Amino acid sequence: MSAPRTWLLKSEPETYSIADLQKDGTTWWEGVRNYQARNFMMQEMQVGDQIFFYHSNAEPPGLAGLAVVSAPAQPDRTQFDPKSDFFDPKSTKSAPRWFCVQVRFVRDFRNLIPLSTLKQDKRLKDLLLLQRGQRLSVQPVPPKHAQILLQLAGE
DNA sequence: GCCAACGTTGGC
DNA sequence: GCCAACGTTGGC
Numbered sequence: 701m702s703a704p705r706t707w708l709l710k711s712e713p714e715t716y717s718i719a720d721l722q723k724d725g726t727t728w729w730e731g732v733r734n735y736q737a738r739n740f741m742m743q744e745m746q747v748g749d750q751i752f753f754y755h756s757n758a759e760p761p762g763l764a765g766l767a768v769v770s771a772p773a774q775p776d777r778t779q780f781d782p783k784s785d786f787f788d789p790k791s792t793k794s795a796p797r798w799f800c801v802q803v804r805f806v807r808d809f810r811n812l813i814p815l816s817t818l819k820q821d822k823r824l825k826d827l828l829l830l831q832r833g834q835r836l837s838v839q840p841v842p843p844k845h846a847q848i849l850l851q852l853a854g855e
Numbered sequence: 856g857c858c859a860a861c862g863t864t865g866g867c
Numbered sequence: 868g869c870c871a872a873c874g875t876t877g878g879c
Contacts, residue, residue, distance in 0.1 A: 712877090734862075757877055815878080833860040835876045 706750040706846035707740070708829060708836040709767070709803070712757045718765040721753065721805045726770050729800040729838075731786045737838035742773045742799045744840075747786045751803055752841060752849060754829070755812065762814040763849065771802035809853050823848050 709729065721727055732738055751767040760847070775796035791797040818824050828839045840847035841849070 710877090736862095763876070835861065837876085 702746070704746070704748045704750055705744070706752070706763045706841040706843065707745065707769075708752045708754055708763075708839045709801045710754045710756045713755045713758070713764070716728050717755065718805075718808050719751045721767060721803070722808060723767075726802055726804045728774075728776070728802050730776050732800060732837060733786065733788070733798060734777070734837065737836055738799055740838045740840065741801045742824065745769050745801050747772060750846065751781065751806075752846075760809075760812070760814040761853075762817070763809060763853065764812050766806040766853075767803045768806050769801050770804035773799040773801045777795040799852070813849070813852050817852065818849075821848065821852070 711778060713719075716727070729741065730740065747769050749769040751769065752763050753765045753767050755761055755764045775793075776786070776798040778784040779788040779791045779796065779798045780793060781787055786798075788797055815829075818827065824830060824845060827841070827845050828834055828836070
């Protein structure tokens with residue numbers, strides 16, 4: 701078992717916010733339909749990994765809180781549900797295409813850390829989130845960046 | 856609402 | 868395997 705890693709998960713707060721996660725306690729991170737993001741969840745995330753919860757398409761966008769991986773990846777059940785927006789007719793139960801981990805609420809940042817603040821911090825210029833055109837919804841956060849983000853959050 | 860950047864699809 | 872068309876993401 702390797703040391704816990706850190707990830708960043710994006711969510712549109714109108715769809716699912718850190719407050720929703722706080723209310724639910726845990727949730728399966730369903731609906732990811734990007735192979736790179738899926739592979740991170742399937743192959744690399746481990747129970748206990750730290751998660752920064754990012755509010756995208758928000759006013760303002762930014763880091764909203766902390767969560768933790770609470771169960772390893774399993775098939776995303778929305779892919780089999782014809783009524784779901786995330787239904788994938790090409791996926792089968794014997795060979796599911798999409799997987800998701802379970803995440804548990806840890807804490808809400810008292811003050812959201814706006815994207816604009818992250819952009820101003822020179823130490824974060826290599827952070828994947830800040831790279832031009834990137835839109836991956838599940839991203840690894842290297843330890844040195846994780847430490848800075850926690851600092852900004854007042855941990 | 857705009858639009859740049861990106862991933863996926865499907866014809867060839 | 869190429870690549871144009873299309874749909875989506877997400878900041879502004």
